[in-house]
Amino acid sequence: MTNDAAPAQSWKVTLPCTRAEAEALDGDIAAFALMEHPPVLMTSEAEDDGSVWRLDAYFEGRPGPAAIKLLKTLVPSAAGVKPQVEALPDEDWVTISQQGLEPVTAGRFHVRNIAGDPELPGHVNLLIEAGRAFGTGQHETTAGCLAMLDRMRRVGMRFRNVADIGTGTGLLAFAALTLWPRAHAIASDIDPVAVDISADNARANGVPLGDGPGRLALVTAAGADHVALTGRAPYDLLIANILAGPLIELAPSLCALVEEGGSVVLAGLLNEQADAVIAAYRRQGMRLAERSDRGDWPTLHLRKRPAIGWKRPRRIDRAARGEAPGFGSI
Template sequence: MRLLRCTQLDGQTIAWNAACMAQSWKLTLPCTRAEAEAITDDMGALALLEPPPALMTSEAEEDNPSRWQLHAYFEGKPARATIKLVQSMLPSAADAKPQLERLPDEDWVSISQQGMEPVVAGRFHVRNRAEDMVPGGLVPLLIPAGRAFGTGQHQTTSGCLAMLDRCRNIGERFGAIADIGTGTGLLAFAALHLWPRAYATASDIDPAAVDVSAQNAALNGVALGFGRGELALCAAPGVDHPLIQARAPYELVIANILAGPLIELAPALCAILAEGGTLILAGLLDEQADAVTYAYRAQGLRLVDRIEADDTQGRHWPTLRLRKRPAIGWKRPRRADFGAHGEAPGFGSW
């Protein structure tokens, strides 16, 4: 049996929910590969649960699309109605007996990620175990498995690393950097390595992710603070935080989140971006790229580069690099919505 994917609200392969931690329950049901892909692409009513379950699908029988299984992880024992709801989303499991078990009080996010192979993206070597060897000539980054998204394994994160590396290779210079939706802090660390004299700011909507980023900063020798070469952290939805706004405008903004938040946050992200500044976007599927690009074109940005990455299911995950036209000044608040929280119907939310 091999792990294929885990999902969050809009079905993109982003991260495990924090529900996978202490006092978790696991519901297991058989399914087909088609059903597995459908439920992880659209959680439907499951996304409305508080907190929503974390879903993991895998092959029960190798190379047999009719023999897959779904594991749904819940914080607390799921009600009978919840189990029936999950089962109703898997037609082939209509007559199956649900398997429900309480898990030991362990961090199942970390356990699920242990043993992942290191990732090389551009000049960066990202590992989740300190004992893994780092080949010569690469920049080592240690991101232990944990509660936040951004260990480098997913195509969206590695795509951003590759795009940052490409920016450095073509001679881009940034003095002020913001990483919105930082997760583990990985992309902010990489950016500070490439531009070590920059003022850097990183935020996440989840305070736990900010704590994780602070811990990872210590592991990677990244100083926290507000000076050059230091990283300032805060918990915020979108750019709705005094720290983020006070340190604007930024010459480089990175946002690796989801298509929905990217669309809704377009005015706010454009507002904190300096004239001529660079914006790197990821967390979207190929079929969502046009809608995301249009949202930023309407704010005065133009697409200048794109990196494609495919996952094991043949889906395309583009990383977009856009530049802000000088005609659009950052101090034009009539187009900005600093209270945007990342909601866009049909594209998911964070």
């Protein structure tokens, strides 16, 4: 006789939505952050011409009125629509929902979300199974960061101390260690589940965990205020693929972790939010080095200016702080 409780039955809530709403839902959903078992959200085209999209939310256990009301706030266009709520058969619905995901190629990286998909010759192949954390490579923000990091390496930039803030699945930290394999690296997330998932993904992709060159340290942390992050600073490369609001709010603390001449790669913002994000980082002594747009989602590469005024300016050591003219790509 066992005392183990039977797993809760899975339920699905379906609502219509617009394409813009569907794209916005590919980021972290703060509305469900406090739920013990947040739903898995999947969006798809309900009509072949792209005029109607659909949101499917998968819940562990029957969702209550409050959860459904919260879900409807994510798709304002469906305000007057009665959601379709249904119990699902006792199947692995997460795996089933992932079967339509196509691999994503960005720069030299080829990211598969299903283990059975073939690897792509001549590329860095990474396996990030879709599930409970954001950052599978499917969204334009993650793919944009991968392409930006690849381009930075191709022009000869070198980094020795890397931080990935809001890592999600760990993908961007894995990519950075692939490009700069002797770097020290740390990845953080406010969600301990995401940190656990990143550890699992690291093992699945052969990324060694721990301290030291070529290894990835993982920590649960809100923003940049954690001794594990501040103790390893300053960084010559900091990556933050989160949302525009947190990026602006965290600008002072994130920039304080970056050394003079160091690079910051930001994503998770929309085109109309880019100017406000850039302005927030310029106020912290950063300058825009490059911007790359994928659809409505820009990726920003900024550099930290040398200190001026009462602080003595220091010459930027290009080899140590991100630039190494004369070196080609790997």
